[in-house]
Structures are given as C-alpha cells and as structure tokens.
Amino acid sequence: MNKKIGINDPCPCGSGKKFKRCCMQGQNKEQKDKRPQTQSPLPSFSWMEDDGFHCIMTGVAPSPDELERMTKEYQEQIRSSPMWDEMVRKFGKEKAEELLKQCRVKPG
Numbered sequence: 001m002n003k004k005i006g007i008n009d010p011c012p013c014g015s016g017k018k019f020k021r022c023c024m025q026g027q028n029k030e031q032k033d034k035r036p037q038t039q040s041p042l043p044s045f046s047w048m049e050d051d052g053f054h055c056i057m058t059g060v061a062p063s064p065d066e067l068e069r070m071t072k073e074y075q076e077q078i079r080s081s082p083m084w085d086e087m088v089r090k091f092g093k094e095k096a097e098e099l100l101k102q103c104r105v106k107p108g
Contacts, residue, residue, distance in 0.1 A: 070105040
C-alpha cells in the first residue's frame with residue numbers, strides 16, 4: 001500500500017524533521033523549476049517563498065480601528081519573520097522600517 005505523506009508527518013528520509021521542513025521543500029523547488037516562466041521573475045527574496053503576501057477576502061468592511069489593529073499585527077508578524085532580517089540586511093534598519101510603514105491594511 002502506498003500511503004501519501006502528510007506535510008506534518010516525520011520526513012521519510014529519517015532527519016527527524018517534519019516533511020514540510022525537509023524533503024518537501026526540495027520537491028516544491030523541483031516543481032517550480034519545471035513551470036514555464038510567463039512573466040518576469042520577482043526579486044529573489046527567500047521570504048517570498050514562505051511568507052508571501054496575504055489578502056483579506058470579501059465581506060463586511062472592518063472599522064478604522066480594526067484596520068489599524070490589523071496593520072500593527074501584520075507589521076509585528078513581519079518583524080518577527082525571516083523576511084524582516086532579510087529586509088534589514090538588504091536595505092538597512094531605517095529603510096526597512098520606512099518600507100514596513102508602507103505595509104498597511106486598507107479597506108476595499
């Protein structure tokens with residue numbers, strides 16, 4: 001019987017890591033390399049592979065206070081992610097903070 005490996009299962013290579021943090025990353029890279037390039041590639045930031053950018057689905061519009069809270073929460077998530085370290089290395093802390101302030105949750 002051929003059981004499918006779940007992303008949170010131990011990696012079959014025996015590393016002790018979860019599959020998603022080990023060999024699955026190599027499989028994803030191979031699959032991405034096989035895809036035809038239809039647009040110019042984005043800048044090479046490792047955080048784009050894992051964190052990316054997220055959007056909110058349609059529904060009831062949040063209040064201005066909720067938007068501000070969501071913005072602060074998102075900015076804190078960025079600061080505690082590998083994306084922040086890479087931004088600081090690439091642009092310096094002052095410019096990274098300036099760029100981060102542009103990451104705001106906006107209605108509609």
